[in-house]
Amino acid sequence: MNPTAKIFVAGHRGLVGSAILRKLQAEGYDRVVTRTHRELDLVRQSEVEEFFRVEKPEYIFLAAAKVGGILANSIYPAQFIYENLMIQSNLIQAAHKNGVKKLLFLGSSCIYPRDCPQPIKEEYLLSGKLETTNEPYAVAKIAGIKMCQAYNKQYNTCFISAMPTNVYGPGDNFDLESSHVLPALIRKFSEAVLQGKSANSSENKKSALVVWGTGSARREFLHVDDLADACLFLMKHYSENEIINIGTGRDLSIRELAEVIRDITGFKGDITYDPSKPDGTPQKLLDTRKLQQLGWESKIHLAEGVRMTFEWFKTNYHVIIEKGSSRLHADRSGLKI
Numbered sequence: 487m488n489p490t491a492k493i494f495v496a497g498h499r500g501l502v503g504s505a506i507l508r509k510l511q512a513e514g515y516d517r518v519v520t521r522t523h524r525e526l527d528l529v530r531q532s533e534v535e536e537f538f539r540v541e542k543p544e545y546i547f548l549a550a551a552k553v554g555g556i557l558a559n560s561i562y563p564a565q566f567i568y569e570n571l572m573i574q575s576n577l578i579q580a581a582h583k584n585g586v587k588k589l590l591f592l593g594s595s596c597i598y599p600r601d602c603p604q605p606i607k608e609e610y611l612l613s614g615k616l617e618t619t620n621e622p623y624a625v626a627k628i629a630g631i632k633m634c635q636a637y638n639k640q641y642n643t644c645f646i647s648a649m650p651t652n653v654y655g656p657g658d659n660f661d662l663e664s665s666h667v668l669p670a671l672i673r674k675f676s677e678a679v680l681q682g683k684s685a686n687s688s689e690n691k692k693s694a695l696v697v698w699g700t701g702s703a704r705r706e707f708l709h710v711d712d713l714a715d716a717c718l719f720l721m722k723h724y725s726e727n728e729i730i731n732i733g734t735g736r737d738l739s740i741r742e743l744a745e746v747i748r749d750i751t752g753f754k755g756d757i758t759y760d761p762s763k764p765d766g767t768p769q770k771l772l773d774t775r776k777l778q779q780l781g782w783e784s785k786i787h788l789a790e791g792v793r794m795t796f797e798w799f800k801t802n803y804h805v806i807i808e809k810g811s812s813r814l815h816a817d818r819s820g821l822k823i
Contacts, residue, residue: 487545487588487721492517494543496528496577497550502592502650504657505714506547513718519543529569534576538584546589547717548577548630553594556619556698556766558664563622570626578633582641589645590721591634593729595706595770596624597649605773608649608729617767631729638727648720651733651772655710655791656798660814668707671697671744672796675751677812694756698763701741706733706771709791712784719782733772734784740765750793 487493493510497503498520510518519541527533528550552562552569559566574591581589598606599614611631616624634645658669665673678695716732724730738746744757777783786794804815 489514490517491515491544491587492519492542493545493547494519494541495547495549496573497548499523500549500551500553501655501657501659501710502653502713503547503549505655505710506549506717509711509714509718528573528576531572531576531579534580535583538580542584544587545721546577546581546586547721548574548589548591550577551592553623553666554659554664555666555670556764557662559620559623561663566620567622567626570623571629574626574630575633578630578637578645581645582637582643587644588721588725589634589643590717591630591645591647592717593627593631593647593649594624595649595651595731595733595772596620597627597631598770600767604769605735605771606731607773608731608776611729619764619766635727644725646720646724646726647729648717649729649731649772650713650716651706651708651731651770653708653710653713655795657710658795658799660799660803667698667705667740668743668747668792669795669799671747672751672792672799673814675747675753676796676799678755679751679753694758695753697740697744697757697759699740699759699765700761701744701759702739703765703767704737704739704769704771705743706735706737707743707788707791708732708734708784709786709794712786715785716777716782719780720777723780730776731772731774732777733774734788735772735774735778736788737769737771738788746789746792747796750789750796 493515495503495507495518498507499522526537550573552566598610600617602610602614631647634647637643637645652666654668659665660669660673662670674695713732
């Protein structure tokens with residue numbers, strides 16, 4: 487990919503898209519095209535077609551998607567499947583019609599069966615039943631993969647699909663209704679410290695920090711800057727029709743994750759677990775040997791990445807406590823929750 491190539495980063499204001507944009511700019515790519523949702527609604531085919539007619543990008547990082555944790559997936563399943571299907575279908579079709587040289591479609595580890603062997607190899611796709619808590623989102627992402635593969639077969643395009651594990655980092659979503667587990671825990675621990683629940687006393691045990699599920703589910707976490715680095719690496723070095731995993735090759739339990747975040751945020755109180763809430767898939771650890779053999783490995787270790795994310799959260803948001811609830815206030819324009 488030539489540094490003078492015209493590149494469209496779809497979803498550049500999101501967690502992943504913003505990291506890809508930073509990476510491209512740092513590497514000297516100066517013809518990067520972006521659009522906000524207000525400027526271009528990717529769900530609307532006519533708007534996407536007009537954008538491609540005018541801008542004619544050569545390369546596309548398809549990082550735009552509706553994403554969220556277990557709660558958001560449970561509340562908005564129709565939105566998750568509809569919006570993601572429309573976004574990726576519009577962009578993939580327009581990329582084909584306008585002769586885009588290469589497109590990178592970002593999927594998710596949610597595409598894999600709930601109970602498949604660990605670590606998860608790319609070949610396990612569609613080998614079993616999906617996790618019910620995020621099935622609509624997973625089905626949409628699988629459709630995107632199959633669409634890329636079908637276009638490659640019929641039209642000889644170069645549309646590649648990468649499956650990142652759980653991603654976190656600066657720019658993450660900290661809203662408790664729609665966020666993933668790691669940013670949600672950072673916010674919960676931060677609120678608990680602000681509310682004075684950090685003292686480990688008998689009085690405060692009644693108001694211990696509560697984590698959803700049993701804490702036994704195991705997850706792998708990838709810092710978003712590592713993901714951006716991997717995406718650019720793949721755009722340069724990978725052109726196969728088969729999907730490829732992006733991860734660290736290391737996982738830990740939610741209970742262990744909570745302890746890491748407890749130490750970094752300075753929380754000293756008790757942590758309890760609510761088994762009435764779902765754990766989701768028991769374990770999700772990606773087999774990343776395929777990517778490693780190409781020459782790429784993650785660099786940011788979890789504790790370092792969590793600390794970086796916590797510092798970003800403190801710098802960019804105030805947690806405002808009011809009558810037993812809380813809300814976030816952005817310190818910079820453009821940030822929203």
